[in-house]
Amino acid sequence: MNKTELIDHIAKSADISKAASTRALDAVIAAVKTTLKKNGSVTLVGFGTFSVGKRAARTGRNPRTGEAIKIKAAKVPKFKPGKALKDAVN
Numbered sequence: 001m002n003k004t005e006l007i008d009h010i011a012k013s014a015d016i017s018k019a020a021s022t023r024a025l026d027a028v029i030a031a032v033k034t035t036l037k038k039n040g041s042v043t044l045v046g047f048g049t050f051s052v053g054k055r056a057a058r059t060g061r062n063p064r065t066g067e068a069i070k071i072k073a074a075k076v077p078k079f080k081p082g083k084a085l086k087d088a089v090n
Helices: 003-014 017-036 084-090
Strands: 041-045 046-055 058-062 070-071 074-081
Touching: 003 017, 017 041, 017 046, 074 084
Parallel strands: none
Antiparallel strands: 041 046, 046 074, 058 070
């Protein structure tokens, strides 16, 4: 399912216009991004938790030349599914 299909599904399920469901989805995505930028976490009970993890600096290899390169430390978004989501999938 892509974003357009998700918007259509939200519009149909919530009985709202596609424009309203687009604004709602964009607002949710923006809220998650903003919170993660501030190193916070977003917990949706039953769905899961979005958080920020840290990846340490490391040495990698250039696949073309085999030369060692340094890879900087980075913050990465993480998602941990909630129990209800896990149960729905299994």
